[in-house]
Amino acid sequence: MQGPDVVWYLVVAALLFSIGTAGVLLRRSPLIVLLSLEIMLNSANLALISFARHHGNHDGQIFALAVMAVAASEVVVGLGLIVAIARRRLDLDVDRLRMLRG
Amino acid sequence: MIAGAWLCLLAPLAGALTITLLGQASSRRTAAWISTVSVFTAFGGAVAAFIGLLGQGHEEREVVTSAWTWLATPNFQVDLSLLVDPLSVTMMLIVSGVGGLIVLYSIGYMDGDPEERRYFAYMSLFVFSMLLLVQAGNFLLLLAGWGLVGLASYLLIGFWHERAEAVAAAKKAFVMNAFGDATMALAFFVLIWQTGTLDFQASFEGAGGLSQTAVNLVALGLLGGAVAKSAQIPLHTWLPDAMEGPTPVSALIHAATMVTAGVYLIVRAHPIFELAPSISDLAAGLGAITLLVAGLVALVQTDIKRVIAYSTMSQIGYMFLGAGLGAYGNSMFHLMTHAFFKALLFLAAGLVIHHLANEQDIRRMGGLRRVLPRTYIAFLVGSLALVGIPPLSGFFSKDSILASALASGGYGQILFVAGLVGTLLTGLYTFRLFFIVFLGEPSPLVAEHSSGHAGGHGHGEGPWTMTVPVAALTVLAVIGGWVQIAGVWHPFGEWLDPIAVGREHLALVEPSVVQDYVTSALAVGLGLLGMLIAWTLYGARTRPVPRNAALQETLEHKLWFDELYDLVFYRPAVLLTRGFRRGVEQPLIGGSISGVTLGTRGTAGAVGDAQTGYLRSYALVIALGVAVLVVVFITVQ
Amino acid sequence: MTTALIILPLAAALVVWLLPLPGRAVGSLALLAALAEVALWAVAVGGFDFERGLQLQDRQSWFSDLGVSYHVGFYGFSLFLAGLTVVVCTIAIAYAVWAGGDRGRAYHGLLLFLMGAIVGVFTAQDLLVFYAFFEAMLIPIYVLIGVWGGPRRLRATATFVIYTMAGSLLMLASIVVFGLSQDTFSLVDSGVSSNDWVFLGFLVAFAVKAPIFPFHGWLVDAYRESPPEVAAILSGVVSKAAVYGLLRIVIAKFPEPVEQYQAAIIAFATVGLIYASVLAFRAPDIRSVTAYSSMAQMGLIVIGLFSLNELGISGAIVQSVAHGLVSAILFLLAGMVEARTGTSAFVALGGMARGRPVLATLLMTTGIIALAVPGSVAFAGEFLILAGIYGVGWGWAAVGAAAIVLAAMYMLRLISAVLHTPRGIDALEDTPDVRRYELAILVPLVALLLVLSAWPASISERAFPLIADGQETEAAP
């Protein structure tokens, strides 16, 4: 089964990575920022997996699997934090969180 | 002999220290007596040294004694050493002898001043310093004494420190002398680097091998010091102002001893001056100019002490003239007699001032002859000696200098003429003063002080402590010149011989007897002429005093020297200070600090502002950082 | 021995800080420790052979991979600088006891610490040890000025510390480069270097410390805002760290660059000398005059050092000691005057001599020694310095000699403005004279000056041999 070679995958990964980056940098809702981070991590996963296929070794796949778990962990903590913030009746807007600056 | 020398040096120092350390523990009188005794002890030491030296043959009359090494580096050494030779012993005798008399006089003069202790401590310090100067066995120690006498002079001129003029005068004296110190120091540097030593003998010997430029530099430096210390033009302006000090101070420091140190220096360093004839001529020329200028300025002064001060300048001018021409013995001779009669004049003037409760303006004086008859006589003797009327001391010494000038070739003869003119001026200004102060009817001021206080509380002609020294000096002023009579006997010259004339290889001025007599006739004649004019104008008042506004003003302003120095040195210095402060210190030094501070703070503020608190901007900076890093890495590889 | 000299004050400082003693006892303890230090120094002098180089050494490897060791010891000249340190610091502590400020434990402890650090500087034979002590001096000074100083102390301390630290950090860079290129940081084992940049790093550090024009921006504020005894130490002793550094490091280790930059350095020092003298002449208060005069004197000392002949260098050492004592006395006197009148500004002073003979005598004596009246120890120093620099160029000597005249002008102005002329508004009739205890503080210093004036050779002929074999400077004629 021959499909597109690794370069195609990588281009998709690159596009996803920048989409994710743009999301993190542009969105004010912490929820969407978290989602964008997931996209970034997944783009890396895509790259890892395609490289694993390209090199024919499993390290990339294992790595990607670990990344999934890590991504899940980040989400858990992130959501917990968002819940905590929401519980304090604070605006869910990363731009409003700027008591600390200067 | 050596012990005598050390005793002579240290007794006054001990006196000064004792008075200082005792402080309030001693009464004011005690302090005065401690000082007097210490100075007379010094005189005793000097006499002992004198006798000791007399007992030696001519060639052995040069003894150096060292206490310890004063300053040393591995290859350069200066000892704390005294030189006892006829020249220094002469000076020791003059300094301690005249000094003792004047300190004794001060007991009466300063009686009642609240800070008498300080006065006497300073006086002792001065005598010590002056003795250090004349006994020093090397140039550096001489410079030490040189500086210390300047210091003592400063302290004593400014003794009445509440008076702004006195303080200013003291500072002026010190600073001008510091200038002289500096030029001397430069001369010593040349000696150190060229000869490796500052000992008199060794450096004189070493100086023989130096280039003419080097010798000239050394001589010039020494001359700078001498000129400053002896108030010769152009560094003379401090001396008249120094009259702000108590009168005995003027007598001791600014007439008898310290101001003549310049002459002593030239005589002491004569081997160097002989190697630098042009500088010697310069010294003689400066002396001549000074004696004329001072004589002229003295004509218009109205302060009794200032008149005498200018006369001092003038007389030292003679000594410079003589020393510059190589007549060292004659200069020293005049130095000695001048010490007697000038001290006498000052002390007599002090009696007058003391009597008139510190009034010094001669325009308010007159007719003191009747009030102070003994003072009158003393003053008259002093004045006659100053003018050089035989057989008083000044006659012999001044004429010997003029005769030497006459014998010194063309340049000497020009100076000879100047000296003669000076004699005329001397007669004129001396007796102008004398006639105004003592003759005529008592002025209101004099009358007031004579009637009300006669025999009252120690005014009159003063207590014995004051009159005895005056009497002694009167006698000395009369007989002081008899130790050397041209063509008859020369014990003084022979005494100084090993120093002044003992070196065969040096040509020395030795006037013939004829020249001596011609000079005497001319000088006495001119002196008498001066006195006659003075009589006409001020004594008998048969003629009005001729006036020339411009000349008068010029003389009253002392030829504008003060103004010139103000313009050339003081004002630029002030401007420089202001320029430094406003142009460098504040804008550059201070400004650079504030500038850097402000700049850093500004940048820091900007960096702080970049930390906006927007979470997204933090991520953005990371993203940009990564982007830049990647670009750099893949392009540079 | 040397280590004991360093440790004693430091240990005393610790004791003073840690023991909860009452105020009086603290002062006495500190003073006692300081006196013991003086005694220890005297013992060190007794055991010192002035004919030889480095002695009383203590050496202990500190970290070997870079060749750094704790190495201290004395040369003849550093022994004198250390003596100056212990004497002035002891007197400063005595003064502090007299002045009796608040928080005595901290204060006395800091003074003792400072003392130990300065002694350390003068004995260091390893570059890093030197740097450590050099910087350690700053720590107590910062607090001493910052906490107990005058109203503008904050600015003064910030400027002072940052200025000097900037200089010494450059020195640290130079030390690193020098030490690594030599494979050792020992001043004894290392050879010479001809690296201009390294040389300049050291030079700038010491130029700031001295200070030499134009690195003197910290000077006046620091001296004016310090407590008097701290100003005394600062100008009298701390500035001498620059002398030690210049002599022990710059001149000894960088013969080539020194020769190359000699004229420039002398020129800067000379400019500073004249510049500071001129500014001192119009400065408005005792402390400013003393501050600028210190700067002028340091300029002179640097001139002496960079004459690179034995006359100039001996003179610099003599002058270092003389100036250390003189400026210490002047600052302490300024402090006493301030304690009486609340000011040291000339406009408010004057006429203090009348009825206050002791004060007058002390100030007068110190002042005239400060202006190097011939015959004084300061004169001896200046004479040697100028004689030394004359060998380099007569023009320098002439300018230096002119500075003597300027010194006379500003010092006499100071004396008159305080003691003479009509009474100032703050110099009241009943302002007391110097009292017995104060006298006991000042007299030792003044007496020392007088003794040294009678015998300056005690220092000048013992300042050599300077540095270890083969590194002596060229001899005079």
Added chain:
Amino acid sequence: MIPTPKVDWLALAPTLALLGASGTALLGSVLVPWWMRRVFTAFVAFAGFITAGVFAAVVFDESADGRSLIAESFTRDRLGALAALIVAGAGALTVLVSWGENRRDHVGEYYALLAAAGAGMVFFVTASNLMTLFLGLEWFSIALYVLCAMDTHREESLESGLKYLIVGAFGSAVLLFGSALVYGATGEIGFSEIAAAGAGDDVLLLAGLAMLIAGLGFKASAAPFHMWTPDVYQGAPTSVTAFMSAATKVAALVLTLRLLVVGFPDQEHLWTVAIAVIAIVSLAVGNLAALVQRDVKRLLAYSSVSHAGFMLIAVAANNELGGRALLYYLIPYGAMSIGSFAVVAARERELQAPVTLENLGGLGWERPFLGAAMWVFMLGFMGMPLTGGLIGKFYVFSAAYEAGWWWLIVAGVIATAISLYYYLGIVRALYVRPAAALEPAVAGGSPPLDPLLHTAVFLSVGVTIGSFFFVQPLIDVARDAAASLPF
């Protein structure tokens, strides 16, 4: 039957000790009665750190020759052991500092997470492939995210947690993508295998390297990846800040050194310059921004940025001396960091308010010990004598010189000069400012003396000063540790 690999338990012992402590504390937070929960969990955590430290010491002693284990998952060598030791020490001190916080909620979880974070770092410094690197990083990061946000009643804490989390996750994502690129270029994830793959100047590898540097720079708070640092340090509970400032830096810097030296020797010409530039930017930004701070925690945060710059100079030197310098520097730096934040914590508890330069006023006189200690720490940060800070800077400069980077020395010098101003500002606040304007502590006077915190401060002072006097033993250790890397 799958043959399980042989596990070197000793090498893992420090990590396992802390993990065990974390687990025990976690259990304790549920099972132990509330009144002794704090005592129990704190003790367990403390014991865990101490045990980890002891194990690390043993590992250090027994690992003269480093070797990588389990298919190059991690390495047993002295570098890792020493770093683990420092982290463990920092953690133990942090426990002491934390005690007095009187945390009422989640106290057990707090200590559990602290131990877990410590475990993550202790593991992280031994990581030797990109995957364990990433995992270790996330391990302690996630624990730290939670710790930062743990004071859920304080908005600052929440804000700092969220900022740390999002920016941190972003940074991890970058690092991850970089790892992927490196993997793509070489087909390997082990550091030494990457080097051995000989990818040379492959652009994929270079781009990946750039991203890895950015990601690690983020953790080390090196500018320009530092911007989270001040906000997070300021908002987080102070004891957590103390831990982060010391331990995270140790972990991140040591691993940066390991990764770059082991994994990218062929790209040395690129990354040394990059690290050098980052170091300079960190020095500049950290010091300048610190100048204008009023909040002491924030100020110290910027100061930690600048110190990251200093230590990166040692990394940039890329020589054995640099490794030594870094490892030495970390010891006094860690102590000073924890110590200074501990003092801030003490003041904070006393005032019940954030500590600013203003309300630090007079601390030096009111609390002589804390004041003197803070003074020592500031001197250490400045690099003044009597503290290891001086020796640290000295070594860093030496390393830079040996690498030929004289301009890094100059930059360091200028930066230090600037830093004086704010460090002295703190000293000035301690001693110079009058305490008159000070708001008194809450009613009832000052809180009781906190012996544990004082002990921590005392130990920090001891390390700070001791590292000045006893350089030789420390530098021997650092040299042995640095010798693990193939310079």
Added chain:
Amino acid sequence: MGDFLVWVVWFLAAAGCLGSGLAVVTFTNPFFSALALIGNLGSLAVLFLLASAEFLAAAQVLVYAGAVMVMFLFVIAYLGDRSKGIAGGPSWVRVGAVVAASALLVEIVVVIGMAAGDRLSDPADIQRSFGSPEEIGRLFLTDHLLAFEITSIVLLVAAVGGVVLGSRSRAEDELEEAEAARAGA
């Protein structure tokens, strides 16, 4: 033929992946964004499959789309409608964001392009079992044992963190009581 089908599927998946990714970033409502992310993850799983990562594709669907996204949606539902637009913040952040994102894109694409003709041109031969659960599982128990264990620890830590942050604390209660009291007064 098989290849063509693979290409079609690949393109569809890639397009879906990118489109849903864009949707995640552009939707204002987090709920829709989350849904879009599920699509994104799903299409990624297809790509994984095409890249011979069967086990991962499965895991992706199960773990991610299944577990994580459910949690996401749950939280979003709990928080209610909190739509936030793209706009806001300083404009330089927005401009910078676009610049940075596109710069990274361009760079990575360029890098890939440069590498394409070089290292990435020649894929390795793989066996059929490549990416199978057996292979992955074996590696997880041998070479990558440690990674496996650590993954679990990370998850555990995160779980604890989630609990800690998600639950109310006493301090918060007191704060709210105080606020309420103040509001009441």
